[in-house]
Amino acid sequence: MDTVKVALIGFGTIGTGVAKILFGQRERIARAVGRNVELTRICDKDTQRDRGVKLPPDVLTDDLNAISNDSEISTVVELVGGIEPARSIILSLLKSGKNVVTANKALLATHGSEIFDAARSYNRSVSFEAAVGGAIPVINAISTALQANELRQLQAIVNGTCNFILTQMEEHGTNYATAVAEAQRLGYAEANPAMDVNGTDTVQKLAILAHLGFGVKLNWQDIPRTGIDTVEAIDIVYAKRLGYRIKLLAVAEATPDGIELYVSPTLVKIDTPVANVRDSFNIVRIVGDVAGDIVLQGRGAGELPTASAVVGDMIDTILGRAKITFDILNLWGKERPVTKIKNPAEICGKNYLRFLVEDRPGVLAEIAGILGRHKISIASVLQQQDNESDDSPATLIFMTHISREGDTIAAIDTIDSLACVRGKTVRMRVE
């Protein structure tokens, strides 16, 4: 049996999972590609730390050239993460004739055009199943099996850290800070969880899915984004009372005015598949015009689940399927027809609004009046005072009927500037 040589750059959590599969399951992988697959090089700055995988001698190196200059290595996995040096590494790998497999959503969302153009100019492929949804084969499904469809809608929970925090808050009645601390203690959140909880990670994944599935081309920074860092225990309680759970959703939806895109904590009806995704699991719900509703769920992170996607891409690359898919999709290609994006201010929907206000007569009327002047009609109101003392602030929660995003933002801006309002309004979408 022939042997094909592959390499890995970035020997962290996922890299360790990839090495475990490739060294531990040689026979299985050989059967899957019809050749022996030899992981000949792993490159990482840190060549000392024990990752719990026994490596043959000379595999671990800190010299990138050991990979770039080895013409027998055809496929390289990039798991460095972040923008630089990952960007330069991938461009240089493509230039030296390697096919690339990556899990790097930040890089693809930011420099997809450059990376994919480079791959095309060197006649190589880039695969990225592991960049979105961990083990869930969502990139593959959209890229291949669902190609007869025009996508109408996509709703996704693609950040396991946020979903774990929200699940903790719901199940244990804890507040946001306590849930974050618990997520950190259990290894679900990093020491600095900002990129997860502020929605950046989710919005980058949405940018990739929206390009792949809906043909939109945009800076991920331009997608309206709200994180979960403003969600509090009272929100979870009130949502539950109304029959909802709060989930950080990435949404893309085709409308006559273009594709609606946003990331926001969202009240989703209990008993829907999306609401029932717990802990660090991920879900992607896709509505195709011919397939109808398709739901894919699974582990969105973790050493082995993400490595499953990486090794799947590696198998696809060695077999030559990845190149066929890469060529025909022409992702981020100049000739690819670009779909219109809907002006975010024109997106319409229901909202959940929470205000912290002075507890005195006239405040509720003032806020309701501002909402009314912005054509936002109110479906229900809850007023709650945390503390019986006279000067403690009161919490006001409004559920609105459908309104324009632009009107909602303008109304919130006006309300937030009122003297009787303490802090910033918390806003979530309602499905």
Add this chain to the structure above:
Amino acid sequence: MDTVKVALIGFGTIGTGVAKILFGQRERIARAVGRNVELTRICDKDTQRDRGVKLPPDVLTDDLNAISNDSEISTVVELVGGIEPARSIILSLLKSGKNVVTANKALLATHGSEIFDAARSYNRSVSFEAAVGGAIPVINAISTALQANELRQLQAIVNGTCNFILTQMEEHGTNYATAVAEAQRLGYAEANPAMDVNGTDTVQKLAILAHLGFGVKLNWQDIPRTGIDTVEAIDIVYAKRLGYRIKLLAVAEATPDGIELYVSPTLVKIDTPVANVRDSFNIVRIVGDVAGDIVLQGRGAGELPTASAVVGDMIDTILGRAKITFDILNLWGKERPVTKIKNPAEICGKNYLRFLVEDRPGVLAEIAGILGRHKISIASVLQQQDNESDDSPATLIFMTHISREGDTIAAIDTIDSLACVRGKTVRMRVE
């Protein structure tokens, strides 16, 4: 732009969906394959009936040779269904050099070996995403993206008719016969729904999934099978009281003694994804040793959803990906390593048992005694009399602890032969 010619055999519901997509979405399909796709021939015995699709002249024919003899047609979709003449048609298409796309689970489950060997001998491919789970890309996921995994478990609802009937019974409290009639009225069940409700359709799909995902090779007739035709309203009610829903599950599970396989109405815990699949939707839950839990759900039947899978396979075939996958998987190939199947009598699990018995002293003790002598211990019992009159029979429901299948069957046989027992025992598995 080049043109590639394709043909369709069998112009029923799904065939109509395929024609609608290929004629109605020419641009989309051309973009997906980089060539114009021309559906040049549709072959069906009935060339008169109006299917609501406007066809160019000369497309519809009742002459198979118009397809076999046209060397420009490279890919043919078989949607005739059933064993013959579908089997002969596919073998003759392969012989004349066509790649085949089929939705025919009965044929693949019965003659997979012959069909796939023929395709290999003529260096062609057979694709069959639409044979299992309609629009759900489950065949694709197992065949490609999840190839780094050894599958540990698979649980599936793959018959929309049965799931619709069970959902009706649960939601409206109707009995089995009424629910079947409603399913027929709405077009979810055929005039003769035997193949669906007796589990044949599900077991054939399980045979395909088990071969693809677990490497087992067997006659589908050898898989233990119970249909939903014995489920009654009382079962639904009692299951619900215990926190379960009843679903017709296809199960494959890797154990140290081989792969466990069965199809049975099963009590599944409410709040699991499988329990929450309603109406005619399908679900496949896969546990891979590295990916962990993966759940795929969507529309398992219907004109356009199934056509989505067929056209997806057609795109895969034209692009050449299908051939790569077909060759490497070597499905039903002689050299493919065969996984051991667990002796069905040795499968262990909890059961739900319902008996209709004479309402007289000693009957419960007699049945419980027989269960005990077969090493089946009882977790709970419910006795209910439908009618207050003295000689009306009573219903006895037992939930058992884990027991061997062989013991369970032997106990039921003994109990069914008792004079005090009316009719056959209803048995379902409990997850």
